[in-house]
Every structure is written in structure tokens, then in C-alpha cells.
Amino acid sequence: MGEAPLGTRSLVVSVAELDRWRIEARRWLEDAREDLAAARDLAATHHYALACFHCQQAAEKAVKAVLYANHVEARGHSVTALLDELSRRKGLKLGEDHIRNARLLDKHYSPPRYPNLHPGIELPAHELYGKEDAQACLKAAEELLKFLEELLRLLGATSSS
Numbered sequence: 001m002g003e004a005p006l007g008t009r010s011l012v013v014s015v016a017e018l019d020r021w022r023i024e025a026r027r028w029l030e031d032a033r034e035d036l037a038a039a040r041d042l043a044a045t046h047h048y049a050l051a052c053f054h055c056q057q058a059a060e061k062a063v064k065a066v067l068y069a070n071h072v073e074a075r076g077h078s079v080t081a082l083l084d085e086l087s088r089r090k091g092l093k094l095g096e097d098h099i100r101n102a103r104l105l106d107k108h109y110s111p112p113r114y115p116n117l118h119p120g121i122e123l124p125a126h127e128l129y130g131k132e133d134a135q136a137c138l139k140a141a142e143e144l145l146k147f148l149e150e151l152l153r154l155l156g157a158t159s160s161s
Helices: 009-044 048-069 079-090 096-106 133-157
Strands: none
Touching: 009 048, 009 133, 048 079, 048 096, 048 133, 079 096, 096 133
């Protein structure tokens, strides 16, 4: 195939680049939804620590989806820091409930998985989590995903499925 006509090559690259960001946003959102579904299943089967971790993962991935939809390469694992980045770049004023939910979920990135993060306690990490912890994390993750999915819909970056 021949070269693109002079002056159209950058347009082709730009469209391809836009598609890349949109596809990446959708991939992250799909995985966020999967993590939330896993968290629900884990909570229902009394695996509360892992349910909390997957809630954190769902929120992290959903924020990254919105960042990718805005052509921002997302880095890090803190839901709070990622929301701050999104807020700064888009000039969004986040509600206190979003910030509170992010902070709650950030607490469940590593501790549910590593017993050494609970010094002085002889129990495995998973025994330190209960139904109330999982319910609080599920509520926080569901609220954040609802908010972030709405942002993506407003951007036209994803379907409402």
C-alpha cells in the first residue's frame, strides 16, 4: 500500500491514537466490573478480606479507565491519588463521599493479602476481616463505579452496559 497523501498522515495517526485511548479505557472498565463481581461473590462466600481487596481493585481500575479515556497514562494503585489526578486534569470538584470511599478502599490494597502488615497479631490476614468490612467496601466500590461509569458515558468513551 502506498503512502498516505501529504497532510493526511497526521490525521490518520490521530484517529488511531484516539481509538487506542478509547479501547484502553474500555478494557480497564471491563476489568473493574469483573473485580466488583468477584468481590460480591467472595463476600457471599465469606471471603471478606479478598472481597475488600477486589473492591479496591475495581475502584482503581475504574478511575484508570476514566484517565485513559482522557488520554492520561494511569500509574499507581491509590484510588485517592488517581482521583486527585483526574480531578486536577479535568477540573472536577469531587464530592466528599467520593473522597471518603477512595480513602476507605485504599486501606484494603495490601493488608487483606499480607499477614506481616498486621504486626503483633497471630491470626492470618483473612481472619481479621468480617462481613461488615466487606459490606462497607462493596458500598464504596459500587458508589465509585457508578460515578466513574457516568463520567465515561458523558465522555462517550463507553456503552452503558
